Amino acid sequence: MEREIKIGLLGCGTVGGGVWKVLAKNRDNIQKKVGADITVKRVLERDKEKAVAAGVPAEIITTDINDIIDDPEIKIVVEVIGGIEVAGEFIHKALKAGKSVVTANKDLLAVQGRELYELAEANNCDLLFEASVGGGIPIIRPLKECLAGNKIEAIYGIVNGTTNYMLTKMTNEGSSYKEVLAEAQAKGYAEADPTSDVEGLDAARKLAILASIAFNARVSFDDVYVEGISKITARDIEYAKELNFVVKLLAIGKETDGKIEVRVHPTMIPVNHPLASVNDVFNAIFVKGDALGEAMFYGRGAGELPTASAVVGDIIDAARNIIKGVPGRIGCTCFDRAGCSCFEKKQIKDMGETQAKYYIRLKVLDRPGVLAAIASVFGNQEVSVASVIQKRNIGKIAEIVWVTHEVMEKNIQDALKIIAGLSIVEEVSNVIRVEGE
Amino acid sequence: MEREIKIGLLGCGTVGGGVWKVLAKNRDNIQKKVGADITVKRVLERDKEKAVAAGVPAEIITTDINDIIDDPEIKIVVEVIGGIEVAGEFIHKALKAGKSVVTANKDLLAVQGRELYELAEANNCDLLFEASVGGGIPIIRPLKECLAGNKIEAIYGIVNGTTNYMLTKMTNEGSSYKEVLAEAQAKGYAEADPTSDVEGLDAARKLAILASIAFNARVSFDDVYVEGISKITARDIEYAKELNFVVKLLAIGKETDGKIEVRVHPTMIPVNHPLASVNDVFNAIFVKGDALGEAMFYGRGAGELPTASAVVGDIIDAARNIIKGVPGRIGCTCFDRAGCSCFEKKQIKDMGETQAKYYIRLKVLDRPGVLAAIASVFGNQEVSVASVIQKRNIGKIAEIVWVTHEVMEKNIQDALKIIAGLSIVEEVSNVIRVEGE
Numbered sequence: 001m002e003r004e005i006k007i008g009l010l011g012c013g014t015v016g017g018g019v020w021k022v023l024a025k026n027r028d029n030i031q032k033k034v035g036a037d038i039t040v041k042r043v044l045e046r047d048k049e050k051a052v053a054a055g056v057p058a059e060i061i062t063t064d065i066n067d068i069i070d071d072p073e074i075k076i077v078v079e080v081i082g083g084i085e086v087a088g089e090f091i092h093k094a095l096k097a098g099k100s101v102v103t104a105n106k107d108l109l110a111v112q113g114r115e116l117y118e119l120a121e122a123n124n125c126d127l128l129f130e131a132s133v134g135g136g137i138p139i140i141r142p143l144k145e146c147l148a149g150n151k152i153e154a155i156y157g158i159v160n161g162t163t164n165y166m167l168t169k170m171t172n173e174g175s176s177y178k179e180v181l182a183e184a185q186a187k188g189y190a191e192a193d194p195t196s197d198v199e200g201l202d203a204a205r206k207l208a209i210l211a212s213i214a215f216n217a218r219v220s221f222d223d224v225y226v227e228g229i230s231k232i233t234a235r236d237i238e239y240a241k242e243l244n245f246v247v248k249l250l251a252i253g254k255e256t257d258g259k260i261e262v263r264v265h266p267t268m269i270p271v272n273h274p275l276a277s278v279n280d281v282f283n284a285i286f287v288k289g290d291a292l293g294e295a296m297f298y299g300r301g302a303g304e305l306p307t308a309s310a311v312v313g314d315i316i317d318a319a320r321n322i323i324k325g326v327p328g329r330i331g332c333t334c335f336d337r338a339g340c341s342c343f344e345k346k347q348i349k350d351m352g353e354t355q356a357k358y359y360i361r362l363k364v365l366d367r368p369g370v371l372a373a374i375a376s377v378f379g380n381q382e383v384s385v386a387s388v389i390q391k392r393n394i395g396k397i398a399e400i401v402w403v404t405h406e407v408m409e410k411n412i413q414d415a416l417k418i419i420a421g422l423s424i425v426e427e428v429s430n431v432i433r434v435e436g437e
Numbered sequence: 438m439e440r441e442i443k444i445g446l447l448g449c450g451t452v453g454g455g456v457w458k459v460l461a462k463n464r465d466n467i468q469k470k471v472g473a474d475i476t477v478k479r480v481l482e483r484d485k486e487k488a489v490a491a492g493v494p495a496e497i498i499t500t501d502i503n504d505i506i507d508d509p510e511i512k513i514v515v516e517v518i519g520g521i522e523v524a525g526e527f528i529h530k531a532l533k534a535g536k537s538v539v540t541a542n543k544d545l546l547a548v549q550g551r552e553l554y555e556l557a558e559a560n561n562c563d564l565l566f567e568a569s570v571g572g573g574i575p576i577i578r579p580l581k582e583c584l585a586g587n588k589i590e591a592i593y594g595i596v597n598g599t600t601n602y603m604l605t606k607m608t609n610e611g612s613s614y615k616e617v618l619a620e621a622q623a624k625g626y627a628e629a630d631p632t633s634d635v636e637g638l639d640a641a642r643k644l645a646i647l648a649s650i651a652f653n654a655r656v657s658f659d660d661v662y663v664e665g666i667s668k669i670t671a672r673d674i675e676y677a678k679e680l681n682f683v684v685k686l687l688a689i690g691k692e693t694d695g696k697i698e699v700r701v702h703p704t705m706i707p708v709n710h711p712l713a714s715v716n717d718v719f720n721a722i723f724v725k726g727d728a729l730g731e732a733m734f735y736g737r738g739a740g741e742l743p744t745a746s747a748v749v750g751d752i753i754d755a756a757r758n759i760i761k762g763v764p765g766r767i768g769c770t771c772f773d774r775a776g777c778s779c780f781e782k783k784q785i786k787d788m789g790e791t792q793a794k795y796y797i798r799l800k801v802l803d804r805p806g807v808l809a810a811i812a813s814v815f816g817n818q819e820v821s822v823a824s825v826i827q828k829r830n831i832g833k834i835a836e837i838v839w840v841t842h843e844v845m846e847k848n849i850q851d852a853l854k855i856i857a858g859l860s861i862v863e864e865v866s867n868v869i870r871v872e873g874e
Contacts, residue, residue: 025588026586026588030585030586035768035779136728138732141579142575142578145750145753146575146579147746147750148470148753149745149752272714277711290462291742291746291749292573292736292737292742292743293573293736293737293746294736295575295735295736296733299730305727308728309587311586312586313586316585329758329761342472
């Protein structure tokens with residue numbers, strides 16, 4: 001058995017600095033658990049001062065990736081640079097050199113996951129990525145191992161802290177989208193260009209990774225239907241409260257009849273659903289399995305130390321495998337056929353075929369027969385209505401909110417096209433899916 | 438690599454039947470993930486009809502444990518008989534025969550855990566027990582692996598579904614302890630002799646297992662301080678609401694300055710704490726780690742299929758280790774010294790030394806100076822008061838509720854002894870610890 005496992009750390013920014021700190025602070029404990037000392041031999045970082053400020057000795061900092069790739073003593077490469085091109089190239093090199101890789105890089109895995117998982121297997125290496133979804137929350141390993149006996153039926157995730165913080169503020173304080181965005185930017189929770197968070201792209205990347213594991217398939221970012229939260233108004237939040245719902249940006253994955261649906265969109269869920277009380281920057285992933293029933297994993301989805309917690313957990317796992325001589329222990333290659341994989345090709349469902357309940361807010365002319373006209377369009381498109389609220393009148397305009405029973409997306413879209421064309425309809429103000437009842 | 442992993446199933450009751458069903462239903466999926474077919478070769482069950490009813494072919498049912506222990510083809514033994522003596526003997530035999538063992542047996546592990554873990558290591562076998570705490574909720578493996586980089590500071594668990602169901606009912610319906618107990622018994626949630634659940638013994642067993650893993654120590658059932666919920670009245674629940682608290686039976690483990698405290702008792706927690714909305718028979722374990730921050734694992738803590746989900750997850754893990762030739766992959770023996778273990782001897786804190794806030798309900802004579810007299814006793818014992826409610830008078834008797842700031846248990850007990858002896862004090866009606874603020 002080896003008494004020391006040496007790692008190369010690519011990047012010493014927020015997460016990299018956190019990894020350095022956690023490995024240093026809990027070194028003795030980790031050594032006891034692993035049966036070997038885990039040490040960082042090299043840190044790749046252009047900003048030398050930043051790395052030194054995190055506590056890294058100057059002499060182990062390098063700007064040349066080959067100092068790590070070509071060093072046979074380095075058995076594990078930890079990639080926390082982020083971004084796609086450079087990080088992808090470094091991970092490729094590391095895996096080809098037979099090193100196990102730990103990464104937090106959701107952007108990369110969401111588009112090149114399949115290729116990288118296969119490269120890791122071909123080289124008998126681990127490629128571990130617990131930190132890529134849900135920050136410190138254990139979710140990838142529980143899905144791969146603890147829940148491996150289940151057929152996973154659905155996952156519902158609050159996987160973006162920025163938007164959850166914003167929606168929580170809007171709910172608690174009645175503020176507008178613009179106000180909470182400005183506040184989130186001021187607090188550093190949202191970036192200057194908030195597109196990736198508020199338009200659901202970050203959540204979609206995480207969903208691609210989660211769905212690939214949960215459904216034993218290959219789901220990529222492009223497969224995911226995405227709507228962001230920028231269209232959510234204080235008015236919608238108010239109606240949600242009245243209907244005993246909470247609005248959350250959910251990443252939803254389901255498998256039915258061998259087809260997978262993956263979608264990220266604002267969603268109304270009942271106030272007593274476990275996800276409804278996940279507030280502020282917290283994340284949670286709710287899982288339904290055929291044996292498990294319902295379970296939820298809750299915690300901090302980002303931040304220096306929570307993310308480092310997940311990365312270090314992966315480093316420990318990779319180290320245990322190296323010590324026992326079984327890197328790549330949990331693989332996907334069938335035992336008896338080359339080129340065979342445990343992953344299955346599964347069809348991605350058309351968005352039009354997915355089913356949900358719908359909240360629909362309309363502005364209409366306030367005159368007799370309007371309600372009947374709209375109701376008859378819904379009826380013709382086989383959209384069954386669960387509840388209607390009409391109470392606010394603005395001059396000659398009335399606002400009507402409809403909540404439907406479960407219905408196919410394409411029927412709703414057809415109905416809405418017809419409704420939008422009615423002369424009595426001023427506008428279709430918003431449409432929000434309802435789940436979890 | 439082996440193409441078939443054969444297991445012996447000890448017991449075909451609720452959980453055993455569930456394990457049989459899950460392995461049968463998801464056999465193809467499991468085979469793809471593991472790279473080998475997992476089959477049950479033998480089932481040990483005295484009640485043959487029960488096993489047959491669960492779908493087990495009559496010819497593989499046996500009543501002789503040696504049919505399993507002596508069969509070299511059987512690599513994994515799954516113990517779901519329950520109880521201590523017989524189950525313990527069977528597990529001993531299986532481990533000594535070099536078989537990996539999966540068990541859901543909290544009673545056994547809470548008292549003989551240490552001995553059994555060491556026996557497994559000495560024989561290079563896995564001893565896996567995810568199902569022993571929290572039913573289907575992944576918690577043991579996340580603590581051992583995903584969170585291995587953390588120093589775990591505290592765990593707070595709702596780990597007994599019966600009492601959580603009862604407390605939820607009392608909270609929602611204002612019913613008395615006796616009423617909800619009768620109802621829980623009628624529904625089959627509580628046993629005819631409910632002692633093990635309502636007096637906190639079941640939760641204490643689970644806490645011993647959790648604390649051993651979380652704090653890298655050996656904690657046994659006898660180390661745990663235990664109070665049950667039978668003393669909780671509708672009156673206390675009412676006051677809790679008024680104070681924005683919820684009453685839960687919590688299993689609490691903390692490590693401070695190398696000392697461990699482990700206690701199970703009714704606890705008031707703030708209504709906005711994540712554990713506060715864990716209702717009915719659901720379980721949840723809330724974990725604080727030095728890197729992780731706060732996380733929570735939520736799900737079904739019991740039942741045929743949820744428990745089977747955890748057992749089958751362990752079977753898959755044991756099978757993967759056998760296939761790779763590394764049973765007992767995550768061990769605790771140091772790499773360089775025989776007899777050395779990663780577990781540390783840690784002192785269990787005296788209950789008197791633990792710290793909490795306290796809710797104290799007193800009945801006193803309704804006369805001037807009473808409040809001052811009691812407050813001065815608290816002051817003399819260095820108990821600082823956070824809030825006082827006095828409003829119900831029953832004839833000449835007044836009820837006063839105190840909530841303290843954080844204080845040492847022994848100071849509270851000393852203060853209460855003096856207070857109980859005051860002539861103006863009719864009774865100390867209840868004392869409930871407050872946590873999680």
